[in-house]
Amino acid sequence: MALRRLARRALHRAALHHTPPPPPGSFSPQLRSHILLLRFSTSSSDQPHFMVDYLVSTCGLPPDKAAKAAPRFAHLSSPARPDAALAFLRSRGLTRAQARAVVSWNPSVLLSDVDATLAPKFRAVRSLGLTRAEAARVFALYPPALTMGVHTNLLPRLLLWLDLLGSARLLMKWLAKTWLLKSGVDALLRNLDALRGHGVPEARLAATVRLKPSLILQSPARLRALAARVDACGVPRGSRMYAWALLALHSVSDAAFRAKRDAVMRGTGCTEQEFLAMFRRAPCFLFMSAELLRRKVEFLVGTVGCGADGIVRDPVLLTLSLSKRMVPRCRAIGALKARGVDIGKQRLVNIVRASETRFVERYILKYSDQAPELLELYPPDHRKSSSQGD
Template sequence: MALRRLARRALHRWLPVHLPPQPLVSFSCGIRGHIFLRFSTSSSDQPHFMVDYLVSTCGLPPDKAAKAAPRFAHLSSPSRPDAVLAFLRSRGLTRAQARAVVSWNPAVLLSDVDATIAPKFRAVRSLGLTRAEAARLFALYPPALAMGVHTNLLPRLLLWLDLLGSARLLMKWLTKTWLLRNSVDALLQNLGALRSHGVPEARLAATVRLKPSLILQSPAKLRALTARVDACGVPRGSRMYAWALLTLHNVSDAAFRAKRAAVMRGTGCTEQEFLAMFRRAPCFLFMSAELLRRKVEFLVDTVGCGADHIVRDPVLLTLSVSKRMVPRCHAIEALKARGVDIGRERLVNIVRASEARFVERYILRYSDQAPELLEMYPPDHRKGSSRGDCSTIASSCSSQGD
């Protein structure tokens, strides 16, 4: 709500009450044959000057410039294209970014800067984005320059800022996906569908922040995804339901089958036991089938963990072998080699323990007796789970039941 009030105040200050029509003229041309179409506003047979302008000034390939040039046939000088490029550069876009915008839609060069482009930059800044963030937004998503300020641009930005919670996350995800491509209605439809499946508001927001593409898919694909989660027996409304959605959104049917086979072969579990593992900790399926196979093998052969223990505690499969389990095993071996009595705690519980507990209980406590521990278990290993551990999700999975 605070974002919306901020936008209303800023828009009242910076934008006219009635904006002139703003869509850019779309360009679609069925030119065939010659790369350089020769045309002119006079009887001359020379190529229009905009062909060379689009190539030399805007960096378009010659064939694309030739196809776009007819749109500029009425121009007698490059003053308007020059004004557009100068404005984009003045608002923080680099030369390469401005060229990328023009390459996406050369017709942007026909825009009236004051009437159609400047209001969009003011609108974005009114939401609290910095000058650099506004420039990057239009560079990352050039179609935003063709959006109506009130009808599309602001509503989409406001919704995403509400969902993601910050301009920083907005910019992060814009670098990875065309986050603004879906209408507000389509996004709200998907959000409503997830709420109807019992996903609570806080969990929904956390899930979208982790993977915005979950609500960027079509409603039909979202329905198919929820059907897959239902088929795995994850109860709607359970605390694991959102994580199951997130996991299967990233894991295809074929990959799911391959990973199921790897785990079943390694642990000897049944399909129903595998599904129970998934319901307890869906995130272990982010690993590849080969990595899951190696983790099961390491846990059984080196850690001494029974296969039945893995089935009961699938969060073990989210722990990194190289950054967590191996360094901890080496540390314990070093202590035993020194004759240090570390008690009777099982190795599987040691690798499962939190990072803070392990460092305090086995590294700092015995650093005088085994100073090599500080080298064997350096600070970069004391960060806990690696990126591959899905640590954000695993922390939630670890305390959940079936």
């Protein structure tokens, strides 16, 4: 009550002096909320419009946000329409938290006519073959879809992304990570044409987008700048590595690129031109952090016995997982040597580089009777994702 009296006094002083009241932002958060609530009071009483309390108690909005949104509902005399909108969202599979998040993004959703506005959008999404749960997730993950025209925006965007990504599963995956539906179809098609023009083969276009959809969510200017960075690294357009180079540089800023370059150059002693040659042969090592690259170089040189020049010649080594491939394989080979098992004269770097199938057959399964601990040192879960990562 003290805060409410203080808020009323601040507004009253402003009225006496015929000056506009200070902006709410100049007060404390608590006082600001009460001032906003007072400004949206009815003329016949000091009580705020019923929608202020509705937005706070039913929809979970903070008081200040509820007060700002409440004027949109001034014409309502009952919560019947907001109740119907909320009930519809819940009936279509949105959780209470998801429905609240949708309303928080745009409280005006509560004014939507269920039959004329909301229901057609859900029917349209289901018509694409998405399940009830998937349709609910589309709107929960991207609330602006509830304000899109069904045939002008919503369906064309979803159809294009389903075509590019190839499945509803990938659509859900990327919707959870980025606002995939924010760009119109025309903008997306222009960026796809630009990628073709920059040298991404048609056969690899969809696969490239599946790995990083944000590649075509950029503005044309940013996409041109990205292509210029790849060109500056000397990656030939149309080459097998060009799309990977685009993805790698799209994922790192100029500062991060320099940090990773410096980590590799310090560890291997290579020149900048040699580093760029490494990048052209294996762009994917740039997906690793500078610290991880430093540790990989250190392990390859110090433990595996690979000379620094060997890493420069074969940068794919930097893409191999340190924790799931390099370290476990070296431990397994160490265990065999400790038991006196003759494994031939294979260099350790070649053992690390060998395919997963060949390594398991040649060293784990072949010698598991002589060294049972091999199955613990190199368990099956290491064999599933040892080609890249940490």
